[in-house]
Amino acid sequence: MPVINRIADFAAEMAEWRQDFHRHPELGFEERRTSDVVAAKLAEWGIEVHRGLATTGLVGVLRNGGSGRSIGLRADMDCLAMQEQSGVPHASTIPGRMHACGHDGHTATLLGAARYLAETRNFDGTVHFIFQPAEEGGGGGRVMVEEGLFERFPCDSVYGIHNAPDLPLGECSAVAGPIMAASDGIAITVRGVGGHAAKPHIAIDPVMVGAHILVALQAVVARRIDPLKSAVLSVTQFHAGSAGNVIPDTAELRGTVRTLLPEVRDQMERLIAQVAENTAAAHEAVAEVTYTRRYPPTVNHAAETDRAAEAAGRVLGGAKVHRDLPPVMGGEDFSFMLLKRPGAFLFMGQKGTDRGGVPVHHPHYDFNDDLLPIGASYFATLVEQELRRG
Numbered sequence: 001m002p003v004i005n006r007i008a009d010f011a012a013e014m015a016e017w018r019q020d021f022h023r024h025p026e027l028g029f030e031e032r033r034t035s036d037v038v039a040a041k042l043a044e045w046g047i048e049v050h051r052g053l054a055t056t057g058l059v060g061v062l063r064n065g066g067s068g069r070s071i072g073l074r075a076d077m078d079c080l081a082m083q084e085q086s087g088v089p090h091a092s093t094i095p096g097r098m099h100a101c102g103h104d105g106h107t108a109t110l111l112g113a114a115r116y117l118a119e120t121r122n123f124d125g126t127v128h129f130i131f132q133p134a135e136e137g138g139g140g141g142r143v144m145v146e147e148g149l150f151e152r153f154p155c156d157s158v159y160g161i162h163n164a165p166d167l168p169l170g171e172c173s174a175v176a177g178p179i180m181a182a183s184d185g186i187a188i189t190v191r192g193v194g195g196h197a198a199k200p201h202i203a204i205d206p207v208m209v210g211a212h213i214l215v216a217l218q219a220v221v222a223r224r225i226d227p228l229k230s231a232v233l234s235v236t237q238f239h240a241g242s243a244g245n246v247i248p249d250t251a252e253l254r255g256t257v258r259t260l261l262p263e264v265r266d267q268m269e270r271l272i273a274q275v276a277e278n279t280a281a282a283h284e285a286v287a288e289v290t291y292t293r294r295y296p297p298t299v300n301h302a303a304e305t306d307r308a309a310e311a312a313g314r315v316l317g318g319a320k321v322h323r324d325l326p327p328v329m330g331g332e333d334f335s336f337m338l339l340k341r342p343g344a345f346l347f348m349g350q351k352g353t354d355r356g357g358v359p360v361h362h363p364h365y366d367f368n369d370d371l372l373p374i375g376a377s378y379f380a381t382l383v384e385q386e387l388r389r390g
């Protein structure tokens, strides 16, 4: 595959950067070391560095020529709070912290593109290299947008990538429209009346009511949502009680809701409250429902997805760029950037013959370093295509 030659030349160095990040994973908004390393490299290559966005986020600015055109390229930097079991030589040195989603690889990929573009400057306009903290639940992308990312660093369009262990190395997915789900939280407090477990008739048992709510909620997706419009409701926690012979006062249920379309998201929020409150009422208990909107769906813009697919096709060959793969129900806070600027988020395959196939968020996961020069070549090609000279 035609990885850019100059990028192939320093691919081994990119792997060293990536493995260094992997050894030193940092949680969201704590990526101080990572941010320092990124800032030092960008500065070394003559790229203007702006730090302190969303605490540990930073933006590199590279200008060339006189055109007013601009593009944003984004990578995420944070790790997950989990124990690595991969056994690789560059495994995490920090207990309970692991780059299990490949953000170490995304950061090294964008650094590789930055280095190449700073050396070659075969474009006319401004490139903004956006390194964001806290993708894994902290909403670092949202915080950067709220802190004025696109006002301070105007971008005509913005692009990001995620590695995909289920796609072969050398293939990618560039699909317009909703590609990842809205990721929301629900918390339900069931208030009953506690008492002696042998006298349930003078208590109102929140454990039994919570169980009814849990089962009733399963009917929301199954019976009320259009089967061609995706939704997931998973109740993942159910806490109540402290003794075998005491009916508690309250029970707590928590879970997650995933949807691809705004109208389905609205419908889920309304129906979950309705079912929980009325099921509780049927038993003379009260359910207090909190629905927390976390990440919106990630929706790729059609024209920019075509542009991204064209650039990816130049690197991988057009036949390796899939345009019709189904969306996934995971969440992604690049969604907040796509609400403000047109752009596209691509999945880049990393499954090789002997590595790269372990799913993300798994204790044996590792980013495949063979993807680094491919991803960097894609970003660089996209810049040279969108900010074409002359």
Ligand code: NI
Pocket (backbone or CB within 6 Å): 101, 102, 103, 135, 162
């Ligand atoms: Ni991720």
